[in-house]
Amino acid sequence: MDSTRDGNETKAGGDYAIRVVDSIGGFTRAEWECLSGTSRNQLGNYYNPFISFDFLQILEESGCAIRRSGWMGQHLRLEAPDGTLLGAVSCYLKSHSQGEYVFDHGWADAFERAGGRYYPKLQVSIPFTPATGPRLLAHRAADADVVRAALASGLKLATDRLGVSSAHVTFATQDDMRALEGAGFLARTDQQFHFFNEGFSSYDDFLATLASRKRKALKKERREALAHGIDIDWLTGSDLTERVWDDVFAFYMDTGGRKWGRPYLNRTFFSLVGERMRDDVLLVMARRNGRYVAGAINFIGSDTLFGRNWGCIEDHPFLHFEVCYHQAIDFAISRGLKVVEAGAQGEHKIARGYRPVTTHSAHYIVHxxxxxxxADYLERERQEMERIGEYLDEHGPFRKDGPAPDA
Structure with missing residues (x-):
């Protein structure tokens, strides 16, 4: 695709122009919500809260995803000759590889040992959020395949024009992957564990799909998690007070400080989420002796519950599994949600009814x-991930001989 550069605009083939804006404020809310799947209010949408205008704006406004934290907005606008928005990409110029959950530190180390400069790089993702969703966003009225192809090519052009080492699109959908691979990006696979609601009417209905020994183990685990006078609350909407967010933030800081050293999200982020996205949030909170001692934050999509951050100030056996996994299944069944995405990594989720799922990313490397x-590494990694997935699927907790008797 031929291109010319004029300020922050790259003209692509005369039919489209790619313009770079440094914040989500470079779009109006109305523009962003005309992109496929970004508005809960559009009939028939698959709504993903993480690509909503509110979520991306909150990340920037709170100071979590800004230049100072190593996430400099370089969002792409695909425009018609008259300036009409046809598509967009949420994109950041990164000075590190933190908060991405698809690890390229080894690539960076190898390149820099060889005398190259890996950072900065372009990162197409939702900061700090390992959840699959659309990355190449098309206007609802446009030809989505054509727009995605133009955005994939435009991302390569932007990478070349900026003179950076690479561009990375993480947790991408299959539609996005087809466009990106068609543009010459390298494909990478990884693995998560998701629960699938097969029309269950209750948790016991789900348990009936498991082998007898696994059913008994999970029932015992759930009893023991609550054995020390612990009650569980589901909080959403107007339940999300600042006092509750104080508790959630304390849990988050405890876990984040131990796990990462420097947690990614700040207190302002949680307040803004509670103010602007309260109906998209479920807090699962564990209460003992009149105070909250642990909790997990989840985001609610049109048919998916996305598990995100967990933390606690008291340690109790199995409480993490209860709050993060069992309660998420309970909520999904009660709301008729089809999927629970419980975040990155964690083969321990398999024993609790979560299935291995392949996730996808795409990478454009200039050098x-x-x-x-x-490319050689990714080919070997894909083969290994496929073998691991087949093994885990075969050795899951589910019955192999049809419906279970009454448990």
Missing amino acids: PGLRNAV
Whole structure:
């Protein structure tokens, strides 16, 4: 695709122009919500809260995803000759590889040992959020395949024009992957564990799909998690007071400080989410002796519950599994949600009824030597991930001999 550069605009083939804006404020809310799947209010949408205008704006406004934290907005607008928005990409110029959950530290180390400069790089993702969703966003009235192809090519052009080492699109959908691979991006696979609601009417209905020994183990685990006078509350909407967010933030800081050293999200982020997205949030909170001692934050999509952050100030056996996994299943069944995405990693989720699922990312590497090395690595990694997935699926907790008797 031929291109010319004029300020922050790249003209692509005369039919489209890619313009770069440094914040989500470079779009109006109305523009953003005309992109496929970004508005809960559009009939028939698959709503993903993480690509909503509110969520991306909150990340920037709170100071969590800004230049100072190593997430400099470089969002792409695909425009018609008259300036009409046809598509967009949520994109950041990164000075590190933190908060991405698809790990490329080894690539960076190898390239820099060889005398290259890996950072900065372009990152197409939702900061700090390992959840699959659309990355190449098309206007509802446009030809989505054509727009995605133009955005994939435009992302390569932006990478080249900026003179950075690479562009990375993480937790992408299959539609996005087809466009990105068609544009020459390298494909990478990883694995998460999701619960699938097969029309269950209750948790016991779900348990009936498990082998007898697994059913008994989960029932015992759930009893023991609550054995020390612990009650569970589901909080959403107007339940999300600042006092509750104080508790959630304390849990988050305890876990984040131990796990990452420097937690990614600040207190302002949680307040803004509670103010602007309260109906998209479920807090599962564990209460003992009149105070909350643990909790998990989840986001609610049109048919998916997305598990995100967990923390506690008291340690109790199995409480993490109860709050993060069992209660999420309970909520999904009660709301008729089809899927629970319980976040990154964690093979321990399999024993609790979560199934291995392949996730996808795409990578454009400018330097031919690094590109060839990464391509070779990714081919071997894909084969290994496929073998692991097949093994885990075969050795899951589900019955192999039809419906279970009454448990």
